[in-house]
Amino acid sequence: MSARNIIRSLSGALPDRRGVAAIELAFTLPVLTFLSLxxxxxxxxxxxxIDYQQAAAEVASLALARPPQSDTAYLKQAAMSASGLTEDKVTVATSLTCNGxxxxxxCASGQEQARxxxxxxxxxYAPLWTHFGVSQTINLDVVRKVRYQ
Known part of the structure; x- marks a missing residue:
């Protein structure tokens, strides 16, 4: 078969575009799958x-509604309940400032105090898909500070 005959037989197949979409899908589907994951x-x-931020906001609201005198255990328990975190992952503390x-x-008399x-x-957060992209746990730390007095 000569080159002219080969070109003539292939030229009939060039305008035929059937199956092109299936081939394009085969190339793009793996990329789209990885992006979706x-x-x-x-x-x-x-x-x-967002769940942790909402839990911290709930505890801050509770502290405003029922300010702690010295014991913050009820606030810590509320934070653990709202966030689903264990005791070692939740800290509730009080602080005092005198004139800032x-x-x-x-505080000494005459000083402005804030509690x-x-x-x-x-x-x-431990990602589900660790083969590509983020392959380690991510710290999701939330700190909420509210003045109650």
């Missing part, structure tokens, strides 16, 4: 972060 993982991480300066004791509750949640 990554987007799903990022959405789950953002959802967990941190203090460990009571705060600081809620710290140390969550983590």
């Amino acid at each position: 990554g987007a799903f993982d990022v959405a789950r991480m953002l959802s967990a972060q 300066t941190a203090s460990n004791s009571s 705060y509750v600081i809620v710290t949640l140390n969550g983590q």
Whole structure:
């Protein structure tokens, strides 16, 4: 078969575009699948972060409604309940400032005092898809500070 005959037989197949879409889909489908898995993982991480932020906001609201005198255990318990975190991942502390300066004791008379509750949640997110992209756990830390007095 000569080159002229080969070109003539192939020229009839060039205008035929049947099956092109299937071939293009075969090339793009793996890429789209990986992008979808990554987007799903990022959405789950953002959802967990928002859950922790909402839990910290609930505890801050509770501290405003029922200010702690000295014991913050009920606030810590509320934070653990709202966030689903364990005791070692939740910290609730109080602080005092006198005229804008941190203090460990009571303020002298005439000084402006402010009391705060600081809620710290140390969550983590472990991605489901670790083969590509993020392959380690991500810290989702939330700190909420509210003045109650």
